[in-house]
Amino acid sequence: MAEWEAMRLAVISDVHGNAFALDAVLxxxxxxxxxxxxxxxxxxxxxxxxxxxxxLQAELAAGGAVEIRGNNEExxxxxxxxxxxxxxxxxxxxxxxxxxxxxxxxxLPRETRVAGRRVYACHGTPDSTWHMLLWAWHPDPxxxxxxxxxxxDARELRRIVAPLEAEVVLCGHTHRPGLTRVGDTxxxxxxxxxxxxxxxxxxxWTLLEQGRGGRWTVDFRTVPYDVQAAVAWSRAHSPFGxxxxxxxxxxxxxxxxxxxxxx
Numbered sequence: 001m002a003e004w005e006a007m008r009l010a011v012i013s014d015v016h017g018n019a020f021a022l023d024a025v026l027x028x029x030x031x032x033x034x035x036x037x038x039x040x041x042x043x044x045x046x047x048x049x050x051x052x053x054x055x056l057q058a059e060l061a062a063g064g065a066v067e068i069r070g071n072n073e074e075x076x077x078x079x080x081x082x083x084x085x086x087x088x089x090x091x092x093x094x095x096x097x098x099x100x101x102x103x104x105x106x107x108l109p110r111e112t113r114v115a116g117r118r119v120y121a122c123h124g125t126p127d128s129t130w131h132m133l134l135w136a137w138h139p140d141p142x143x144x145x146x147x148x149x150x151x152x153d154a155r156e157l158r159r160i161v162a163p164l165e166a167e168v169v170l171c172g173h174t175h176r177p178g179l180t181r182v183g184d185t186x187x188x189x190x191x192x193x194x195x196x197x198x199x200x201x202x203x204x205w206t207l208l209e210q211g212r213g214g215r216w217t218v219d220f221r222t223v224p225y226d227v228q229a230a231v232a233w234s235r236a237h238s239p240f241g242x243x244x245x246x247x248x249x250x251x252x253x254x255x256x257x258x259x260x261x262x263x
Contacts, residue, residue, distance in 0.1 A: 006209065006210065006211050006212070007035050007036075007115055007209065007210045008032065008033070008034040008035050008036075008207065008208070008209050009034060009035065009036050009037075009038065009114070009115065009119065009207070009208040009209070009210075010029050010032065010034035010036070010037045010038070010205065010206070010207055010208075011037075011038045011040065011121075011170055011188070011190040011205065011206045011207075011208065012025060012029070012037065012038070012039050012040070012190065012193055012205045013039070013040035013041065013042065013070070013123070013172030013173075013190045013191065013192055013193065014040070014041075014042040014070065014172050014173070014175055014191075014192035014193055014194060014195060015039075015042065015043050015044070015046075015053050015057065015193040015194055016042055016043075016044070016045050016046035016072075016192070016193070016194040016195045017043070017044045017045060017046030017047060017048060017049070017050030017053045017054075017093075017194075018046050018048040018049075018053060018193065018194035018195070018203075018230055018248070019048060019049035019050070019052035019053040019056060019230075019233075020048055020049065020225050020226055020227075020229050020230035020233070021048070021193050021194045021203040021223075021225045021230065022053050022056050022057070022193055022194075022203075023056070023225065024203055024223045024224065024225035024226075025193050025203045025204075025205045025221075025223050025225075026056065026060075027223075028205070028221060028223045029205055029207075029221075032207055034207065036064065036065070036066065036114060036115070037060055037063075037064075037065035037066070038065065038066045038068075038112075038114060038119075038121050038170060039057060039060065039061070039065055039066065039067045039068070040068060040070065040121060040122075040123050040170065040171065040172035040173075040190060041067070041068050041069045041070025041071075041072070041073055041108065041123040041129065041172065042070035042071065042072040042073070042123065042172070042173070042192075043057050043067075043070070043072075043073065043105060044072070044093060044097065044101075044105065045072035045075065045089065045093070046194060046195065046244070047089075047092070047234040047237075047238035047240040047241070047243075047244050048194070048230035048231070048233055048234050048244060048248070049230075049233050049234075049237070050093060050096050050097065051096045051097055054097055054101050054105075058101070058104075066112055066114055066121070067108050068108055068109055068110060068111060068112050068121060068122065068123060069105065069106075069108035069109065069110060069123065069129060070123040070124075070129050070172065070173065071123065071124065071129040071130045071173065073105045073106055073108055073129075074106075074129060074130075075090060076090075076102050076105055076106035077106055088239070089240070092238060092239065092240070110122065110123070110129060111126060113166070115167075115168075115210070117166075118166060118167040118168065119166060119167065119168045119169075119170060119208075120164045120166035120168070120169050120170065121169075121170040121171075122169075122170070122171055123171065123172050123173050124171065124172075124173040125160065125171070126160065126164065129173070130173075131173075132152075132173055132174050133152065133157070133160065133169070133171045133173075133187065133189070134151065134152060134157070134171070134174065134176075134178055134180065134187060134189050135149040135150060135151055135152060135174055135176065135178075136149070136150055136152060137149055137150075137174075138150050149174070149176065154182075157180075157182055157187070158182050158183065161182040161183075161185050161187060162182065162183060162185070164185070166185055167184070167185065167186065167210075167214070167216065168185065168186045168187075168188060168208065168216055169182075169185055169186070169187045169188070170188050170189075170190060171187070171188070171189050171190070172189060172190050172191075172192065173189075174189060174197070175191065175192035175195055175196060175197045175253065176189060176191065176192075176197055176198065177189055177190060177191030177204055177206060177220045179218055186216055186218070188206060188208065188218055190204070190205065190206040191204030191205070191206060191220060192204055193205060194248070195247055195248070195253065196251040196252070196253075197251075197252060197253040198251065198252075199250070199251045199252055200222070200251050201227050201248055201249060201250070201251035202222045202223055202224050202225065202251075203222070203223045203224075203225050204220065204221065204222055204223070205221050205223070206218060206219065206220055206221065207219040207221060227248050227249060230244070230248055231244060231245045231248055231249065
């Protein structure tokens with residue numbers, strides 16, 4: 001690809017089995033006619049119709065979307081679930097997803113490069129799907145459900161990003177869209193399709209565009225969706241309806257932490 005040739009790159013992450021949020025995101029995304037879609041993982045770990053969410057993402061992959069795994073795909077590995085609620089979720093997902101889908105998700109790569117290797121993508125950090133690249137979560141000892149994100153030290157971030165020799169580094173995992181520049185590299189967290197953390201329940205995705213001169217621009221997109229339909233599906237079809245309602249309606253991850261221990 002010539003350096004000046006425009007490229008439009010759509011990035012989704014952390015669908016978490018929410019087909020209703022994904023429906024809305026895909027409608028908005030397709031209107032932008034991207035050249036490529038990148039899916040950063042955590043595709044199905046949730047209870048708002050995960051089978052349909054998996055099918056929608058499989059359709060994207062069949063159409064050329066690039067997929068990598070998140071930390072929740074690793075829960076499909078042998079011994080990948082430790083906490084009782086996580087085990088319960090895995091058992092229920094086993095009733096919703098066919099074995100081939102589970103096998104496919106578990107086998108996804110941890111990282112990839114696209115756009116002529118100019119763009120590097122991972123879920124968490126280059127070394128782990130469980131760690132955070134731009135931020136780290138610091139719990140508040142006085143409030144067990146509270147805490148805040150702290151930015152990673154800039155020098156440490158440079159040590160991680162510089163060896164990748166990429167124009168753009170994509171990540172997800174924190175459910176928090178954001179970006180920074182490290183040297184000549186743009187580091188972009190795409191946010192989450194589902195399970196927000198900032199009090200705004202709307203779905204998120206990110207559009208990147210490279211135009212003449214090779215300059216990348218980033219557009220963080222926020223899309224409303226039918227939260228109540230997602231909650232109703234979970235209540236009707238899963239044992240996690242109340243937890244899903246707290247999580248999706250509040251737009252705060254603390255709702256999940258009260259019922260689903262972090263792993």
